[in-house]
Amino acid sequence: MAIHIRQGIKGHQVVEVLEGLRLFKNAKPKKIQVVNEPEFISKEIDRWAYEQKVELIFSRPGKPTDNAYIESSNGSFHDEYLNIN
Numbered sequence: 001m002a003i004h005i006r007q008g009i010k011g012h013q014v015v016e017v018l019e020g021l022r023l024f025k026n027a028k029p030k031k032i033q034v035v036n037e038p039e040f041i042s043k044e045i046d047r048w049a050y051e052q053k054v055e056l057i058f059s060r061p062g063k064p065t066d067n068a069y070i071e072s073s074n075g076s077f078h079d080e081y082l083n084i085n
Contacts, residue, residue, distance in 0.1 A: 001021055001025065001027055002017050002020070002021055003077075004017045009042070010039060010042070011039050011041075011042025011043070011044040011045050012042070012044045014039050014040065014042075014044075015044045015045055015048045016085060017030055017044075019048065021050065028052055028054065029054055030054065030055065031054065031055040031056075031057055032049065032054060032056055032057065033059065034056055034057065034059070035058075035059045036058055036059065036061055037079045040056075041058075046076055049082070050074045058067070
């Protein structure tokens with residue numbers, strides 16, 4: 001529903017995208033599968049998820065197969081669009 005591309009994305013930027021979707025498209029997930037990366041384990045995301053009653057499901061460290069669909073999608077997006085530039 002949204003793509004936010006940036007080098008070195010921060011937790012508050014992830015919250016801004018999620019909040020934008022919630023406010024402007026009335027879209028809020030029940031659960032979000034996240035990896036253990038700094039932008040997803042921030043206090044900002046944790047607070048937003050708690051306030052919005054969104055469950056955060058963390059992948060196990062070193063187990064990209066926990067989120068294989070997203071990892072594959074991210075890889076394809078990176079190869080097909082971002083490597084062009």
